[in-house]
Amino acid sequence: MSTPPTQASAADASPFDGGARWPLTLLAGSALVWLVVGSLLALLTGIQLHTPSFLADCSAFTHGRAQALRETAFLYGWAGNAGVGLGLWILGRLGGHPLRALNWAVVGTVFWNLALLGGMVGIATGSMTGFAGLQLPRAVQPVLVAAFCAMALPGVLAWAGRKREGTYAAQWYAAAALFLLPWFWTATQAVLLWSPLRGVVQTIAASWHAQSVVALWLMPLALAAAYYVIPKQTGKLLPGYESAPLAFWTLIVVGGWSFGRHLIGGPVPAWIPTMAVVAQCLLLFHFLVIWLNFRGVLAGGSVTLQYMRFGLVAYVLTGLAETIASFRGVAVHTQFTLFGPALETLLLQGALSMFLFGGLVHQLPRVTGRDWALPSFVSGHSSLVMLGVVVSVLSLGWAGFAQDALLNHSQTPFAEILAQLKMPLLLHTAGQFALLAGNVLLLVAFLRSALSCCQAEGASVLRPASSAS
Amino acid sequence: MKNRPLFLFGLFLAVLTSWAGFVLGSHGQLGALTPFFDEADGQSHPARLPGLAARGQLVYADLGCAACHTQQVRRPGYGNDQARGWGERQSVARDYLFHAQPQLGASRLGPDLMNLASRKPQAPSAEDLHRLLYTGSAAHPAFPFLYETREIAGEASRHAVRLSGAAAPKAGSEVVATERAQTLVAYLLNVNSGFEYPEARPLPAKSAASPEAKK
Numbered sequence: 217m218s219t220p221p222t223q224a225s226a227a228d229a230s231p232f233d234g235g236a237r238w239p240l241t242l243l244a245g246s247a248l249v250w251l252v253v254g255s256l257l258a259l260l261t262g263i264q265l266h267t268p269s270f271l272a273d274c275s276a277f278t279h280g281r282a283q284a285l286r287e288t289a290f291l292y293g294w295a296g297n298a299g300v301g302l303g304l305w306i307l308g309r310l311g312g313h314p315l316r317a318l319n320w321a322v323v324g325t326v327f328w329n330l331a332l333l334g335g336m337v338g339i340a341t342g343s344m345t346g347f348a349g350l351q352l353p354r355a356v357q358p359v360l361v362a363a364f365c366a367m368a369l370p371g372v373l374a375w376a377g378r379k380r381e382g383t384y385a386a387q388w389y390a391a392a393a394l395f396l397l398p399w400f401w402t403a404t405q406a407v408l409l410w411s412p413l414r415g416v417v418q419t420i421a422a423s424w425h426a427q428s429v430v431a432l433w434l435m436p437l438a439l440a441a442a443y444y445v446i447p448k449q450t451g452k453l454l455p456g457y458e459s460a461p462l463a464f465w466t467l468i469v470v471g472g473w474s475f476g477r478h479l480i481g482g483p484v485p486a487w488i489p490t491m492a493v494v495a496q497c498l499l500l501f502h503f504l505v506i507w508l509n510f511r512g513v514l515a516g517g518s519v520t521l522q523y524m525r526f527g528l529v530a531y532v533l534t535g536l537a538e539t540i541a542s543f544r545g546v547a548v549h550t551q552f553t554l555f556g557p558a559l560e561t562l563l564l565q566g567a568l569s570m571f572l573f574g575g576l577v578h579q580l581p582r583v584t585g586r587d588w589a590l591p592s593f594v595s596g597h598s599s600l601v602m603l604g605v606v607v608s609v610l611s612l613g614w615a616g617f618a619q620d621a622l623l624n625h626s627q628t629p630f631a632e633i634l635a636q637l638k639m640p641l642l643l644h645t646a647g648q649f650a651l652l653a654g655n656v657l658l659l660v661a662f663l664r665s666a667l668s669c670c671q672a673e674g675a676s677v678l679r680p681a682s683s684a685s
Numbered sequence: 686m687k688n689r690p691l692f693l694f695g696l697f698l699a700v701l702t703s704w705a706g707f708v709l710g711s712h713g714q715l716g717a718l719t720p721f722f723d724e725a726d727g728q729s730h731p732a733r734l735p736g737l738a739a740r741g742q743l744v745y746a747d748l749g750c751a752a753c754h755t756q757q758v759r760r761p762g763y764g765n766d767q768a769r770g771w772g773e774r775q776s777v778a779r780d781y782l783f784h785a786q787p788q789l790g791a792s793r794l795g796p797d798l799m800n801l802a803s804r805k806p807q808a809p810s811a812e813d814l815h816r817l818l819y820t821g822s823a824a825h826p827a828f829p830f831l832y833e834t835r836e837i838a839g840e841a842s843r844h845a846v847r848l849s850g851a852a853a854p855k856a857g858s859e860v861v862a863t864e865r866a867q868t869l870v871a872y873l874l875n876v877n878s879g880f881e882y883p884e885a886r887p888l889p890a891k892s893a894a895s896p897e898a899k900k
Contacts (some may be wrong), residue, residue, distance in 0.1 A: 264826070265794070268821065268823075268824060268825060268826040269821055269826055269827065272826030272827055273829045275828075275830040276829065278748060278749070278826060279749070279753065279826060280750055280752040280753070281747075281748065282750050282752070283749060283752040284752075301819060324818065344747050345746070346745075346746030346747065346749075346786050347786075348751070351749075376689065391692075392696050395693060399697065399700060399820070400700050403704050403868060407708060407712075412785075413708075413712055413716065414715075414718075414782065415715065415718070415779075415781040415787055416715065416778045416780055416787050417708070417712045417715055419787050419789050420707060420708060420711045421707075421708045422705050424703070424708055432700065434686060451739055452708020463697075465699075468695075468700075469702075471704060472700065472704075473707070473769070478791055479789075480761035481757075481760065481763050481764065481775070482759075482776070482789055483757055483775070483776040483777050483780060483781065483789070484711065485778075486717070488711065489709065491707075531743065544763075547697070547765055548764055552790075552791065552792055553792075554792035554794075556791060557792075599894065603731070623793060624764050624765055625765065627769065630794075630796055630824045631823040631824040632796055633824075634794070634824045638892045679699040
């Protein structure tokens, strides 16, 4: 494609995007605000890893709470808002009608973000639930599910009322994500909050949920964006597209099974970690097909394609590394060390975020009808976040391997372990700083674009006669 | 993919299978666990957490202590949990029977906190834990917001933390553990997996294999 990376080609404009402009911009904007908040918290927790006393005397930002805040802002704030915005847009465009019931999406988005804000305040002031991946206080969780249903409604209508008989992979992933989150989140709330199961079964349910949030909700939304955007940007059909249903159904059926890799050796039935090995091996088919489908991005090109390329490589690498780490012989070294956060960063910041960035950078000019106001900020963002993710993942991985030797094979006291990990942990902080700087650039670029679009629209409202004539 | 109801039904079924298999399946396996009555000492194990400790678990959860500490000992021979003195045997589901919200944890930036009260060679006392929580250490953040510095009015409080050096309050004042700190420490000293349940014994794999080996 010869079009500059951040420009919408006129041929690609869709008559349906105009009506969805403000709801989709609202979703993208809230996502980017949460992204910056999450990056700030990630920087804070990164500093606390090597300097435990940092902000420790402030009860709202003690390490345990700051970690929960960071995770919540990233998953439910950034990835949730951005993914839903992209999902709705894709379902609308491929469905062949303008999106309907968008006022529901706006109300849903407002309530989703208000509830999330309330939840963050709740975590900071001591109402966190204590389930990893689901720390949001119990009072806001039903509100979030209800708000999500409202947000997802236009997408579901677009899916149900679509014009064409055939469907695309992007639609399957987006529709599945919108349909599945309310279903499994309600099920989790029932067994954890309203009628709690006993003992370690709670831990199993919470880990299952944390895995499903990524594998059945956020990753499908990100993959939907990739399936939609990549062929548009490369201008070529996806190679091996006929295998896409295999990748889809593998992820949907076994994606939630592999949480047991975090429970190896724990007080849970032994078949749970074993099923994780099975699931990870089956998921290799998913990663293989995704690699085959998206391999066109390896040639690079526009900024969007660079995000997608980074995301693809990170996604497949995480898949391979997690499969290896799910075996007990490997887990005995990696478990409970910083190797876990390293893989999590690779998956969430490296794969998930990059696919979403690619989607957003492609989507916004088409939705607002004008190009990115500050294209240099966007390319600055891409360089900074890619650098940040690489530095962060490598330094955490380094710390993880060093920690294994000290923690699992010697009697080194914990203060000594921390002292020896100082170097990689400082590097990790540097990586998080690059991520924060990059994300601030993207937010500024977004605000500038939205503002100029707003001004233009205001101007046309003031001159209705001239635009009508 | 052309058949709409079938697609949605497939999605529903896929997640239903996963949820029923893992969550309901493990509930079916572990949900009916009961305490183990030991005829030798006439008591059932595990014991309920004392009231103070049960409330302390809420403090542990809301401060997010599980971000750095685990509460699970792995079996002998898998990792070096025994060598570090964290417990003689692996933790089993029955140990958590009376935990309102088990805090297994997934990261060991700090030590495991199972069996803290029976640590070898020397177990920390409540006093030690209060000092660590108030002042922190090179590897542990301080939680001064769990303590209250106030002037001594009459007799010194029995919950005053004995401090020396730079951390000591000025003369006439004392640092007193708030209720949250007291419950948290009571909880930390009551999380244990001391009793040998039948399922916690290691499989007699070696003795079963030995007749084969002798042949």
